[in-house]
Amino acid sequence: MKMARSAHAYVRGSTARFYEWLDANERSVLPQGPAVWICGDCHIGNLGPVANAEGEVAIQIRDFDQTVIGNPAHDLVRLGLSLAMAVRSSDLPGVTTALMMEQLMVGYRRAFQPRAARPPRPEAVHIALKQASRRTWRHLAEERVQGKTVHFPMGARFWPVTKAEKSAIGQLLEQEDLQRIATSLSRRSDDAPVELLDVAYWKKGCSSLGKLRFAAMLDVGGRAVLGRDLCLVDIKEAARAAAPRYQSAEMPHEYAQRVVEGARHLSPHLGERMVAGRLWDRSVFVRELLPEDMKLELNHITADEARQVARYLAHVVGVAHARQMSAADKRAWAGELSKNLGKSLEAPSWLWNSVVDLVGVHERAYLDHCRRYALESSRRIQQIKQQPA
Structure with a gap:
């Protein structure tokens, strides 16, 4: 539709x-x-x-x-x-x-x-x-979460996850390179503690149909308030590309690694905020959402x-x-x-x-x-x- x-x-x-x-x-x-x-x-x-x-x-x-x-x-x-x-x-x-x-x-x-x-x-x-340039974390929160809370509003956009799913996503986000995403912004301390506050299945557009898509909310530094210490993360399953590649070209075999590598070459601003991982048997890439991204x-x-x-x-x-x-x-x-x-x-x-x-x-x-x-x-x-x- x-x-x-x-x-x-x-x-x-x-x-x-x-x-x-x-x-x-x-x-x-x-x-x-x-x-x-x-x-x-x-x-x-x-x-x-x-x-x-x-x-x-x-x-x-x-x-x-x-x-x-x-x-x-x-x-x-x-x-x-x-x-x-x-x-x-x-x-x-x-x-x-x-x-x-x-x-x-x-x-x-x-x-x-x-x-x-x-x-x-x-x-x-x-x-x-x-x-x-004028957007703040409050704008991002108003779009993605419910007012000033630190939880995703269940409904048309966000769906609940099981305990097993939340546990698996928590383990994924505990990986060192993924923790680095949450602490990478200039206003955050590299050794700040990172806590998973909430996670939800994320119903998105056409490119997500039939794939895993989760949104995760992280607290960086232990204050759990809206601002630079609140980290919103997009976890998306990567699939085989429909675009034809040059057969002689060497690319990562893992789908998510291919996505991240392409982003780093084509869009340095976004590529530096992305990491590849695995969730169960699926190849996924993780990126932090920023208010300025539109x-x-x-x-x-x-x-x-x-x-x-x-x-x-x-x-x-x-x-x-x-x-x-x-x-x-x-x-x-x-x-x-x-x-x-x-x-x-x-x-x-x-x-x-x-x-x-x-x-x-x-x-x-x-x-x-x-x-x-x-x-x-x-x-x-x-x-x-x-x-x-």
Whole structure:
């Protein structure tokens, strides 16, 4: 039902369909870029303000379930598709999508140019960063917990756990490297005692369906009050990535270690706050939630904003890719990106053709998804309303 809200929401929740398209259309249609860690699910919602342990905030990639060592062109096409669907959801004309693809390439290529200036910050991004910088632990607590208590409110979002589950999670969080997450912030003492206050099963979005997902609340220092001594931790099961990797690339065999390693390469702010572990027979990664961490939401953007956002976000992704490349790889990749430009479009034909094809595929799939899920749900609601009191 969440995916049925809009075509853009459907794109965010249907990563596997993107890679099904890639397999069906042969990966040879895209250039083969240097072997680097890629996001694997590079849509707008997976970028946003992220804080490091010192409280510095930057726009970075913020989701790594699909991260692999693979082709950076996959991230570029996935981001282009997400931006194109956001434009369509804002009822903007098709020419906006074409101009946006040009700016996407401008921003991405700039990341590989020595001493090139960062693109101007769009208003939507500026507002998001400003909001993130102003957020406090009280804001985080109001979203995640119930008022000023130190317990998770059971209900639609949080579900109770068994004693055995709480015990296993407590043992997991007692590991030395996981204890270090709780004490890593600059205002916390490295030798501060850490106590598990509460734990709950966490009902989250589409990427968590069928996987373990827990939220844990830790007290760092023994004061148990809202503030920097309260630590909220996300424990999520890692699964096999749908994103294709370069076969010659060596990656961790453990799924959670792959996620953490990809995060450290692509998003240093977030990667330093993540640790891999095992819960029962499941591979899980653990990260601390900070008040400054936010999703980037783009609702009903204008044509000018669309172009600015495309340029800026593509540059963010380009920087994440470029920091992993040698100088020679950067030059070679930048040269490849400058090839196959159309006569009327300053973007590679492979990018434009891929995004246009994917928009059509996802539009059709979205409508079918609505027919199968949203329509049936709507009929059930109408039947309930028509029943006598």
